Amino acid sequence: MKSSNRNLSRGDGRRLGNAALIAFMLGSLLLLSLLRARFSPIGKTGEAMKAEEQQGLRKGSAKIEETVDDATAASTAAEEEEEEIQPKATDTSTSGSSASVSTAAAVANHDQLPKPVCYETSRRSDTCEASGDVRVQGRTQTVHIRPLEKEWKVKPYCRKHDAFAQSHVKEWTLRPLSSSSPHCTVNSSGSGLTAFVLSTGGFTGNLFHDYTDVLIPAFITSRRFHGEVQFLVSSYKSWWTSRYLQIFQQLSNYEVLDIDADDEVRCYDKAVVGPTFHKELGVDASKTPSPGYSMVDFRAMLRQAFGLERAAAEPSGDRWDIRRRPRLLIISRKHTRAFLNERAMADMAMSLGFDVRVGEPDVSTDVGKFARLVNSADVMVGVHGAGLTNMLFLPAGAVLVQIVPYGGLEWLARGTFKEPSPDMRIHYLEYMIQLDETTLSEQYAKDDPVLRDPASIHKQGWDKLKTVYLDKQNVRPHLGRLKITFMEALKLLPHGRGQSN
Structure with missing residues (x-):
């Protein structure tokens, strides 16, 4: 009986040791998944990242036997749930990647990690941001930037999961500035002005898509510049821009440009290529710069743009009205x-x-x-x-x-x-x-x-x-x-x- 009890105790110890090892491995994998989701650069697909993590889980399962099967299932479910609330790497074909950071440094300082120049702002949108010597060459859909280490490509329209929509959106290239780069012909450098490249290709012309894919993302992205931003519109439709000009004028102090037809080399202090999407007809205030702004602010901007009188649904004070x-x-x-x-x-x-x-x-x-x-x-x-x-x-x-x-x-x-x-x-x-x-x-x-x-x-x-x-x-x-x-x-x-x- 004593021998039996002693064997049972050893079995418990082995199971506890396996459980601790499982917990350690899953914790490490989950943390790595979170870091990748938060700072996923354009250039590595979500499927590739997911495959790497699943491969790691399979290796662990081979060593820890059948008890890992349940843990793997739980980890996979957690990973799928994480994809619902965190950005994942884009499936857009691009070159370039963020600077490498050691795993130890990432674990210790993940909240302070610099974002790559181009990164996924949601499952629907990619955004590129760069400061320095910025030269926009609209005819070739190119932005030359110093400092920039690698080339990036992006389609500046918030429906990247829709191949049909994307087929009507021109691709833009962010390229390191070199001796062969063009010289400025219109120079706004030193003024603090930001160039904001976005597209009105895709499904524009449908009221829902006008706001969900373009106008609300444009508000989310440009509001923080307090008017010191110039809209450079690719796949420009003059009738569409005229239709919503009053909204653009609320967001920018400058002329809206048909950038694809522009022969100038325009120089700025900063460029943003691609607007940020949050959700259908919505703004997630928690994702906007402090102190934050929301759909209440967007609707207030619309009232200002179109001269709307009623902020609230209340009856007139005149009993005969x-x-x-x-x-x-x-x-x-x-x-x-x-x-x-x-x-x-x-x-x-x-x-x-x-x-x-x-x-x-x-x-x-x-x-x-x-x-x-x-x-x-x-x-x-x-x-x-x-x-x-x-x-x-x-x-x-x-x-x-x-x-x-x-x-x-x-x-x-x-x-x-x-x-x-x-x-x-x-x-x-x-x-x-x-x-x-x-x-x-x-x-x-x-x-x-x-x-x-x-x-x-x-x-x-x-x-x-x-x-x-x-x-x-x-x-x-x-x-x-x-x-x-x-x-x-x-x-x-x-x-x-x-x-x-």
């Missing part, structure tokens, strides 16, 4: 996802006491004029689509009602407009279209997978999903159900509370 009645704005669509009973919807809303307006924004719509219409509203309702991006102009405390088309699109509605709402201080309500409210029920048999099993259509890819549920569908909301939603919206507004008519 029609604005004492809450205003409901219907975002109208004519081609896809259109309301087939729009007039009846408006009549029902008026019966509840709303002052109703209908707006149909498109690419030719005057941005400022439509922004003022949206800003006058207390409730905005529309079917999922780019038009709902106009929520940016709603006053704080207003209500957005998103009509979600049939087809299991809750995830799409959530990521595009539901999740951004709280940061804009906007109330959010959702109305889900049922089978008897969609024209798809008229186009397909009852037992067709389109109606019976939307998930099977989703599995066929985005193009199929979009064609069926976004491009072929119009809706006819049930007025009784929609009335309940509108009444919920009324309860969220201050209109009429404690006031006599």
Whole structure:
């Protein structure tokens, strides 16, 4: 019996020793993963880094036998979760890397490590920043820099995971300054001016992408310069730049340049190539320079740019002013996802006491004029689509009602407009279209997978999903159900509370 107890104790000791070794190895690997994620330079793919870490885990598992299998699974799960919240190395093909740092120094001073010239600011964006002798040669999409040790390449548009979008974005090269580099023809050196290169290629022209891919990232990147930044726009579209010129003028004290068509060699003290993306229609204040700025600041900038009067959804103090009645704005669509009973919807809303307006924004719509219409509203309702991006102009405390088309699109509605709402201080309500409210029920048999099993259509890819549920569908909301939603919206507004008519 004593011998048995002694053997059991030794087995426990071996297991404890293995556990300690496992903990040490996993701790080291996790710390290395964090360091790589935080300071991942352009030039090494996330897949390559992940493969290295998994290879290390496999080597450890061969030595520590079966107990490491569970630990490896836990480490892999932690690594996948880490990728959701930390930048990972880009998959863009570039040359150059950050200066090497010893592992010991990295462990001791990882918060003080210098960032490489080009680095991944999110899974959607790469940004390059350099100071010194900066010479921008727009015709060749080249920035010559001293000091710079290695060449870097970047596409300055916040959708790097989308090959189709990137195919419409020109690549820029950051190159070490040499004796053969061109001389300045327009010299802003010594003025403290920063050159900011960004692209309006990709999906610009779609309101949602205009703000998500370009304008909000431009705000995130340039706000810290307090106007002392010049926008150098690649893949320039004159109509697009004119459309949003008032926003650029809020961010910069200088002319916006069509840099691809520029014959000058422009010299600056600093260059930023590529804007920084945080999230869909959003700003992560924790990632902005101290004291930080947020979507509240972006929306305040929009009000300034377009002369919007209402910061908050409050009724007029004049009892005879029609604005004492809450205003409901219907975002109208004519081609896809259109309301087939729009007039009846408006009549029902008026019966509840709303002052109703209908707006149909498109690419030719005057941005400022439509922004003022949206800003006058207390409730905005529309079917999922780019038009709902106009929520940016709603006053704080207003209500957005998103009509979600049939087809299991809750995830799409959530990521595009539901999740951004709280940061804009906007109330959010959702109305889900049922089978008897969609024209798809008229186009397909009852037992067709389109109606019976939307998930099977989703599995066929985005193009199929979009064609069926976004491009072929119009809706006819049930007025009784929609009335309940509108009444919920009324309860969220201050209109009429404690006031006599």
